[in-house]
Amino acid sequence: MTFFEAPEPPKRRRFAGWIGLGVASIVAVGLLVVPTGFVIERPGQVFNVMGQIDGTKVISSQEVETFESESRFDVTTVSLLGNRESTPSWVQVLYAWADPNQVVLPLDEIFPPSFTAEQFRAESSLQMEVSQQDAIAVALKKLGYQVPRALYVNTVLEDAPSSGILIAGDLITSAGGVPVDTFDAFKAQIQLAEGTPLIIEVIRDGEEISLSVTPSLNGEAWVVGAMIGYTYNFPFELELQLGDVGGPSGGLIFSLGVLDALTEGSLAGKVHVAGTGTIDPEGNVGPIGGIALKMLGAKRAGAELFLAPAANCQEAIGQIPSNLTVVLVRDLTEALDKIEMFANGEQLPAMQCNN
Structure with missing residues (x-):
């Protein structure tokens, strides 16, 4: 009985197979680790x-x-x-x-x-x-019930336009000469001021204070770099x-x-x-x-x-x-x-x- 050995695959074909495997591995790793943007x-x-x-x-x-x-x-x-x-x-x-x-x-x-x-x-x-x-x-x-309300500064961000000017706990009464008692009203005055100084009236430790803050552009909106909340006098x-x-x-x-x-x-x-x-x-x-x-x-x-x-x-x-x-x-x-x-x-x- 005669036995024949199978011929070895050409080196070029074997090399191409390794390349395909390598590319598939890279794609698989990419699907797992490459940032998606979503x-x-x-x-x-x-x-x-x-x-x-x-x-x-x-x-x-x-x-x-x-x-x-x-x-x-x-x-x-x-x-x-x-x-x-x-x-x-x-x-x-x-x-x-x-x-x-x-x-x-x-x-x-x-x-x-x-x-x-x-x-x-x-x-x-x-x-x-x-x-x-x-x-x-x-x-x-x-x-x-009667529920009086006021705006207050919750947090001031570091290196923001308000840093060193507004402080946590300030009660905001007006901005740009307009009385404000909602966040939307305050935000509207910031947008109107754009990059010019905005006068903000606050009550701090029972005293009325006038402060000047120049908003900066963050994306498409002007900001003062402070988190604003509401405080209510609940019964x-x-x-x-x-x-x-x-x-x-x-x-x-x-x-x-x-x-x-x-x-x-x-x-x-x-x-x-x-x-x-x-x-x-x-x-x-x-x-x-x-x-x-x-x-x-x-x-x-x-x-x-x-x-x-x-x-x-x-x-x-x-x-x-x-x-x-x-x-x-x-x-x-x-x-x-x-x-x-x-x-x-x-x-x-x-x-x-x-x-």
């Missing part, structure tokens, strides 16, 4: 403001009685994967693009180039603090505890929760309500981001009724999960009316967007 949004946790977090009631007070409720009011959130210091991998981005329950966004859209992750967290935390204060104030005014102390959650979008649900906690009975009966939306000191509900993901998170948590800001109608109308009733609200009063209608089994108006 972040990924997903449905986040939901938090029942009528419940507890880590054994502590979300809404509580040592100075006034609060009441238990059978209603559930969920704050909805989005979970963000990635930041300026660490972006998701290309594998994660490609998977998210193919997943209708995730959204891929440019990094600069969420984290401005001039913002570090630490600055982003600080601003997000301040937005939540302001939102909670507004939510409490709106609810208390709905209950008939009693009320604590809102929601763990490590930032941003202003829980304002509407917080107001509803405070109303429910401070009145006997259950505001929505046994209905499971979820929602989102900022709330301003006058009770107006403002738009937010990630509405589709928040509706999906609410549905997964078992919500029956979802309150959406009217300004988010176009984004929401084609993304409503099955078996979730979504209604548009423009202010706290409308939210209360539609909750009552739903709890009573009444027909809710059809969801229509105004052009």
Whole structure:
């Protein structure tokens, strides 16, 4: 019997195979470690403001009685994967693009180039603090309380235009000669001043002081480099505890929760309500981001009724999960009316967007 040895593959072919393997390895490593320039949004946790977090009631007070409720009011959130210091991998981005329950966004859209992750967290935390204060104030005014308000300096950033001029605790009364009692009004005066000195009147240690700050350009906006918050003279102390959650979008649900906690009975009966939306000191509900993901998170948590800001109608109308009733609200009063209608089994108006 004769045996034949298989001929050895040509060296050129073997070499090409190694090159192909090397290229594939480089691509695979790149998909895992090369920065992408994107972040990924997903449905986040939901938090029942009528419940507890880590054994502590979300809404509580040592100075006034609060009441238990059978209603559930969920704050909805989005979970963000990635930041300026660490972006998701290309594998994660490609998977998210193919997943209708995730959204891929440019990094600069969420984290401005001039913002570090630490600055982003600080601003997000301040937005939540302001939102909670507004939510409490709106609810208390709905209950008939008088709630005076003032702007104050929460934090001054290092090497910012306000550094060494404004200090934490300053109460801001006017800017550019115009009285201001909202952050938007103060911000408007900063934009009008552009790069020229802005006169800011503050109260410091009970004394009125006039200060001059020259805004600097940060991206497309003029800034003074100070975190501004609201301080209210509440008739009693009320604590809102929601763990490590930032941003202003829980304002509407917080107001509803405070109303429910401070009145006997259950505001929505046994209905499971979820929602989102900022709330301003006058009770107006403002738009937010990630509405589709928040509706999906609410549905997964078992919500029956979802309150959406009217300004988010176009984004929401084609993304409503099955078996979730979504209604548009423009202010706290409308939210209360539609909750009552739903709890009573009444027909809710059809969801229509105004052009």
